[in-house]
Amino acid sequence: MKPMTFLRSLQTRIFLVCFVVYCAFFATNVVREHYPAFALVEHGNFRVDQYQGWHADIFVYKDGHSYINNNVATSLFAALPLFVFDPVLNALERHSKAVLAQSHGEVDTQYTTKYENRREMFRKVKLAGKDLRFGAATVITSVCLMAPLGALCVVLLYGFLLSRGVERTRAVWLALLFAFGTPVFYRMAHLSQNLLLMAATFGAFLCLYEAPGLPYAPTLRRRLGAGLLLGTAFALDYAGLIPPTVVAVYFLWNRTRAAGPLSALRSSLAILAGGVPGLAFLLWSQWSQFGSPFTPAQFVMKAANFTDEGVRGMGAPSVEIFIKNLVSPGWGLYTFGPILLLGLWPVGTRPDAELVVPHRERRMFVVLIALFLLFCAGNRYSLMQFNTGCRYLVVLVPFIFLQACDQLAHYKPRVLMLLSVLAVAHSLVLCMTREVNDTEKNLRDTAQAQHISELALPGYWRAELTETPIPVAYQRIVHEGVQLPWLTVLGQTAQTPLVKGPLLPGVLLLLVLGACIGIWQLGARAERRHPPA
Numbered sequence: 001m002k003p004m005t006f007l008r009s010l011q012t013r014i015f016l017v018c019f020v021v022y023c024a025f026f027a028t029n030v031v032r033e034h035y036p037a038f039a040l041v042e043h044g045n046f047r048v049d050q051y052q053g054w055h056a057d058i059f060v061y062k063d064g065h066s067y068i069n070n071n072v073a074t075s076l077f078a079a080l081p082l083f084v085f086d087p088v089l090n091a092l093e094r095h096s097k098a099v100l101a102q103s104h105g106e107v108d109t110q111y112t113t114k115y116e117n118r119r120e121m122f123r124k125v126k127l128a129g130k131d132l133r134f135g136a137a138t139v140i141t142s143v144c145l146m147a148p149l150g151a152l153c154v155v156l157l158y159g160f161l162l163s164r165g166v167e168r169t170r171a172v173w174l175a176l177l178f179a180f181g182t183p184v185f186y187r188m189a190h191l192s193q194n195l196l197l198m199a200a201t202f203g204a205f206l207c208l209y210e211a212p213g214l215p216y217a218p219t220l221r222r223r224l225g226a227g228l229l230l231g232t233a234f235a236l237d238y239a240g241l242i243p244p245t246v247v248a249v250y251f252l253w254n255r256t257r258a259a260g261p262l263s264a265l266r267s268s269l270a271i272l273a274g275g276v277p278g279l280a281f282l283l284w285s286q287w288s289q290f291g292s293p294f295t296p297a298q299f300v301m302k303a304a305n306f307t308d309e310g311v312r313g314m315g316a317p318s319v320e321i322f323i324k325n326l327v328s329p330g331w332g333l334y335t336f337g338p339i340l341l342l343g344l345w346p347v348g349t350r351p352d353a354e355l356v357v358p359h360r361e362r363r364m365f366v367v368l369i370a371l372f373l374l375f376c377a378g379n380r381y382s383l384m385q386f387n388t389g390c391r392y393l394v395v396l397v398p399f400i401f402l403q404a405c406d407q408l409a410h411y412k413p414r415v416l417m418l419l420s421v422l423a424v425a426h427s428l429v430l431c432m433t434r435e436v437n438d439t440e441k442n443l444r445d446t447a448q449a450q451h452i453s454e455l456a457l458p459g460y461w462r463a464e465l466t467e468t469p470i471p472v473a474y475q476r477i478v479h480e481g482v483q484l485p486w487l488t489v490l491g492q493t494a495q496t497p498l499v500k501g502p503l504l505p506g507v508l509l510l511l512v513l514g515a516c517i518g519i520w521q522l523g524a525r526a527e528r529r530h531p532p533a
Contacts, residue, residue: 014158015151022150027434072285082141164356235285239376328385388436
């Protein structure tokens, strides 16, 4: 193969550009799913005893051991690259502990941030000699898991657009708009259970999708693949029960119409078989932690925040939470991704040939979106998103964005460019600063908001708007210049003048831009010289 001929594929170029940008914007957040991954690598189980007190979602079970209060499938995926790089992580930890021993515990644990919990966390990690290990672990899980997974999702969306007749250049543009102009970009910065759930759900749908006008008969391989992804979705999170159910009904309905109910049931056996590994892992992981395969962590976790409401934080859908999930200044789907509002635009009775999302799939999308919104509206933990930004509803982003593409695919180039620039600029600001509300303040506001009638929403908004992350993020960019989240944390913890200010982030961003342009131009040149067969 001649040099760079592999770049002639547009899919390859899209993947590499997304991968490079996602890596550049990684964040150093050590999330709860990291801890069981550390435990798996260190001693082969999910017990996180040594990290008790390091994260609010770690609790002590009645057996005396500590666990996280969530499913651990995400941790399993994270453990794979961490295991590969474990010798490097061990060497970094030995170095940190050697420095700690030489200084007799007198090390700089200063973290210049307004978030008290972050300062305390950094102090614990530094004094335990795990600062370099934890920092490297976030790099590894971001670069080796999240970035390639996110880039793959973009390539898959591009392929779907092509299959629906979107012109190639427009399809590339829309795929990159999905990559960098929606909340997917924001969540891609660190290990994210919700983004893994999004990838599994979207991938399962693509496995079972058949273009209208053709006999609906997904192959055995695709049905097995869909089952594997749907089982994984359920293992990732109990919220993952909704997407598999909707996608399975979508398959059964269409197969029944094409070949009858008996054929549909026979065909669905492959999907069920594919789902066995995910379900088996979920049951085994619960059994290994809590002594019963049917004991979710949420049912034995310590009491916290909203566990006293409904059934361990789950109850009837709340109008208040429903609205906040969509438009809250702190984590709303549409405030983090305004371009997705175009997905609400009706398509009327336009024929399938003119639509990116055919009517049959559009109905399935609407059911999935509606049910997931209702589920999240009943989940009181949704109110805890103030310290993470848009999170739970990221699962729906590919489906809502494809609906929006029914408008975006037909806009004039100037209109599309304007909307794209605004969407990507907004997303960039949020990804650069990763601004969230202050924890203590929001807990106080949330407690007050719980006593406000769901019909008295202005009271909530008056409290919420006293410190809104999005305007603060824009203010930071205006006053502090361009930023990279990992570099910001490095400047706040290492107190190194070189990494402070907009100069170094600006130079690095120019290098990233140059790399992306280089990838694209080299690929275009290779494609002209050696057109794909």
